[in-house]
Amino acid sequence: MFFINATIDKRFIFVAEFVRNCQKSFFSVNPAFQQKGLPCAPDNSVTVMNLRFTIRPNEKLALRDPESSELGRKIVRQGLVLMHKIGYEHFTFRKLAAEIDTKEASIYRYFENKHRFLLYLLTWHWNIMEYTVIVSLRNIDDSVEKIRALIRIVANDAPDLDDETGLDRNALHGIAMAESSKVYLIKEVDEVNREQLFKPYKDLCGRIAGLFGEYAPTYPYPRSLASTVLEMAQLQPYFAHHLPALTDVGRDDDPDKLISFLENFVFSVLDKYAPKKN
Amino acid sequence: MFFINATIDKRFIFVAEFVRNCQKSFFSVNPAFQQKGLPCAPDNSVTVMNLRFTIRPNEKLALRDPESSELGRKIVRQGLVLMHKIGYEHFTFRKLAAEIDTKEASIYRYFENKHRFLLYLLTWHWNIMEYTVIVSLRNIDDSVEKIRALIRIVANDAPDLDDETGLDRNALHGIAMAESSKVYLIKEVDEVNREQLFKPYKDLCGRIAGLFGEYAPTYPYPRSLASTVLEMAQLQPYFAHHLPALTDVGRDDDPDKLISFLENFVFSVLDKYAPKKN
DNA sequence: GTTTTTTCGATAGCAAAACTATCATGTTTT
DNA sequence: AAAACATGATAGTTTTGCTATCGAAAAAAC
Numbered sequence: 001m002f003f004i005n006a007t008i009d010k011r012f013i014f015v016a017e018f019v020r021n022c023q024k025s026f027f028s029v030n031p032a033f034q035q036k037g038l039p040c041a042p043d044n045s046v047t048v049m050n051l052r053f054t055i056r057p058n059e060k061l062a063l064r065d066p067e068s069s070e071l072g073r074k075i076v077r078q079g080l081v082l083m084h085k086i087g088y089e090h091f092t093f094r095k096l097a098a099e100i101d102t103k104e105a106s107i108y109r110y111f112e113n114k115h116r117f118l119l120y121l122l123t124w125h126w127n128i129m130e131y132t133v134i135v136s137l138r139n140i141d142d143s144v145e146k147i148r149a150l151i152r153i154v155a156n157d158a159p160d161l162d163d164e165t166g167l168d169r170n171a172l173h174g175i176a177m178a179e180s181s182k183v184y185l186i187k188e189v190d191e192v193n194r195e196q197l198f199k200p201y202k203d204l205c206g207r208i209a210g211l212f213g214e215y216a217p218t219y220p221y222p223r224s225l226a227s228t229v230l231e232m233a234q235l236q237p238y239f240a241h242h243l244p245a246l247t248d249v250g251r252d253d254d255p256d257k258l259i260s261f262l263e264n265f266v267f268s269v270l271d272k273y274a275p276k277k278n
Numbered sequence: 279m280f281f282i283n284a285t286i287d288k289r290f291i292f293v294a295e296f297v298r299n300c301q302k303s304f305f306s307v308n309p310a311f312q313q314k315g316l317p318c319a320p321d322n323s324v325t326v327m328n329l330r331f332t333i334r335p336n337e338k339l340a341l342r343d344p345e346s347s348e349l350g351r352k353i354v355r356q357g358l359v360l361m362h363k364i365g366y367e368h369f370t371f372r373k374l375a376a377e378i379d380t381k382e383a384s385i386y387r388y389f390e391n392k393h394r395f396l397l398y399l400l401t402w403h404w405n406i407m408e409y410t411v412i413v414s415l416r417n418i419d420d421s422v423e424k425i426r427a428l429i430r431i432v433a434n435d436a437p438d439l440d441d442e443t444g445l446d447r448n449a450l451h452g453i454a455m456a457e458s459s460k461v462y463l464i465k466e467v468d469e470v471n472r473e474q475l476f477k478p479y480k481d482l483c484g485r486i487a488g489l490f491g492e493y494a495p496t497y498p499y500p501r502s503l504a505s506t507v508l509e510m511a512q513l514q515p516y517f518a519h520h521l522p523a524l525t526d527v528g529r530d531d532d533p534d535k536l537i538s539f540l541e542n543f544v545f546s547v548l549d550k551y552a553p554k555k556n
Numbered sequence: 557g558t559t560t561t562t563t564c565g566a567t568a569g570c571a572a573a574a575c576t577a578t579c580a581t582g583t584t585t586t
Numbered sequence: 587a588a589a590a591c592a593t594g595a596t597a598g599t600t601t602t603g604c605t606a607t608c609g610a611a612a613a614a615a616c
Contacts, residue, residue, distance in 0.1 A: 064592090064593095069593085071593085071594085086465065087464060087465035089464060089465070090465065092572085092573060092574080093573090093574080093575090094572085094573070094574090102594075102595090103594070103595055103596080104574090104575085105575085105576080105577095105594075105595075105596085105597095106593080106594055106595075108574090108575070108576080109592095109593075109594085112575095113574075113575080114574090178463050179463065181459050181463065182460070182463065184520070184521060185456050185457065185459065185460065185516070186365060186367060187364065187365035187367070187368065189520045189521070190520055193520065193521060198521060201524070202521065202523040202524060205523065205524050206523065220526060220538075221526040221527070221538075221539045221542070221543075222526065223523065223524060223525055223526050224510075224514055224517075224524075224525045224526045224527055224539050225543070226524075227513070227514075227517060227524040227525060228506065228510055228514075228543075231509065231510075231513060232502075232506055232509075235505070235509060236502055236505075236506075238463070239502075239505060242462070242467045242468055242471065243462060243467070243471060243476060243480070245480040245483070245484065245501065246479070246480060246483050246501060246502075246504075246505040247501055247502045247505060248498060248499040248500065248501050248502045249499070249502055260498075261499045261502050264499070264547065265499075265503075265506075265543070265547055268543075268546045268547040268549075268550060269542065269543050269546045269547065271546075272546060342563095347564085349564085349565080370601085370602060370603080371602090371603080371604090372601085372602075372603085380565075380566085381565065381566050381567080382603090382604085383565075383566070383567085383568095383604085383605080383606095384564080384565050384566075386603090386604070386605085387563095387564075387565085390604095391603075391604080392603085557616100558615105558616090559614100559615080559616075560613100560614080560615070560616085561612105561613080561614070561615080562611105562612085562613070562614080563610105563611085563612070563613080564609100564610085564611075564612085565608105565609095565610085565611095566607105566608085566609090566610100567606105567607085567608080567609105568605100568606090568607085568608105569604105569605085569606085569607105570603100570604085570605080570606100571602100571603090571604085571605105572601105572602080572603080572604100573600100573601080573602070573603090574599100574600085574601075574602090575598105575599080575600080575601095576597100576598080576599075576600100577596105577597090577598075577599095578595105578596085578597085578598095579594105579595085579596080579597105580593100580594090580595085580596100581592105581593080581594085581595095582591105582592085582593075582594095583590100583591080583592075583593090584589100584590080584591075584592085585588100585589080585590070585591085586587100586588085586589075586590090
């Protein structure tokens with residue numbers, strides 16, 4: 001009870017929102033009464049009305065829950081940093097094991113392979129993004145302002161909300177930028193999709209599409225526009241940094257041009273279908 | 279001389295265009311006089327004014343020119359099909375060698391590794407795309423119509439121009455769709471870029487940006503818009519096929535929705551900056 | 557028209573990556 | 587205290603990615 005603080009407050013909104021929206025697969029909802037548990041437990045769970053909600057990736061993603069042990073947490077935290085540093089292709093469980101002073105097989109007990117590991121990290125990223133969108137937009141009424149705030153978030157120009165995950169948010173953003181397409185551009189995509197493992201990304205995309213639909217109800221391609229914005233928010237800064245001939249947005253230390261590009265793009269497309277102004 | 283036909287004619291336009299634009303790295307221009315050579319040789323080269331132009335990827339891409347031998351051609355033709363079939367991750371030189379009844383080391387003599395091989399295939403794709411754009415747009419004056427024709431081409435809804443490359447165009451398109459981002463989303467991107475190996479993609483993107491600039495000279499993000507169109511023309515059909523929640527465009531057998539989506543957003547963005555109509 | 561390069565394809569092999577089986581120890585449950 | 591289970595370490599196997607070498611054949615030089 002003495003744990004009820006600002007963070008919990010945001011969490012509560014988050015949880016309440018998702019409860020309203022019902023089934024969110026990336027929540028593992030544990031309906032067991034939790035008499036002795038603390039409301040904001042070290043495993044990052046929240047107790048609401050005696051129901052325990054854990055803001056955490058789908059458990060099918062990992063063989064064992066990495067948040068349940070010291071080693072598991074080390075694998076995720078340090079693995080995230082290592083992958084950001086050396087890239088997905090060069091990242092191996094062996095190198096990670098050496099770094100955190102354990103053995104390869106121990107990591108394999110948590111994650112089937114490095115592809116699943118990447119997907120686990122990205123699931124964190126997508127969840128955090130959607131959480132940030134929900135929390136940041138909850139007090140905004142004007143749908144133009146909502147979209148503007150949204151674009152700042154996907155362009156990584158919004159302050160990170162407090163969290164106790166201990167994840168390196170910079171590394172997470174770097175991985176989302178450079179590696180995210182590698183989780184779905186694979187031959188096994190349909191199989192993975194059948195396991196619902198892309199749901200967090202789809203939900204994020206769907207939420208953005210919903211905001212577009214709110215502003216311009218008759219626009220026929222809200223989901224395509226949402227995925228375009230999401231992908232371009234990652235890709236354009238990558239191009240700016242490595243292949244500047246492919247873009248006009250500036251380097252990543254200056255997100256203003258990216259935001260201008262995206263805002264201009266989104267509102268140019270939607271304004272024609274917006275009922276009120278213009 | 280009896281080889282001068284429609285194809286040669288198109289080639290000539292292509293060559294002349296590039297000669298005008300001077301240095302195109304993806305042409306290997308062999309200035310040696312070619313007295314005994316045929317104008318449209320089996321190696322796909324064209325003789326213009328005693329200069330031999332070869333429409334072919336940058337030679338730095340391959341250790342030996344694959345078009346120069348029977349085995350080399352088999353590697354490219356069959357490798358393209360195999361990679362399309364099993365995907366980049368599962369593709370290995372060993373499997374390809376087994377398929378075409380040769381040995382792994384023989385393939386390594388042509389290509390340093392499978393990443394370079396993929397880049398070689400994509401270079402073909404980008405070259406063919408730019409070639410198609412040039413040839414298809416040469417008789418169109420109206421810049422709106424030019425952009426509309428362009429969108430049909432990038433959306434793979436334009437008839438393939440005749441060529442003698444013998445490449446499986448369907449497989450090439452599939453690889454461009456599912457694997458293209460894997461050539462630049464790597465840690466070595468700057469190194470590869472320094473070798474000019476992304477020039478064909480940049481040139482294609484620059485040409486599209488040029489068309490946008492022609493139509494809307496004051497639009498500040500023509501290159502970003504061009505890369506967005508190129509990327510989305512690949513990604514949206516992929517989503518439609520595998521992750522339909524992320525898109526509103528239909529399945530790949532119906533490109534109309536993709537074209538509508540792309541046309542709608544390109545013209546929505548550009549129209550504000552177009553001087554004439556509106 | 558031979559000799560000499562050079563190229564070519566094939567054999568073999570190595571090192572790293574990707575995973576798996578087994579086992580001992582330690583911890584939890586009963 | 588015993589049984590059940592989870593955990594981490596050891597030691598493999600298979601596949602991938604790549605290299606060194608060698609003999610035959612083709613091309614170039616003389």
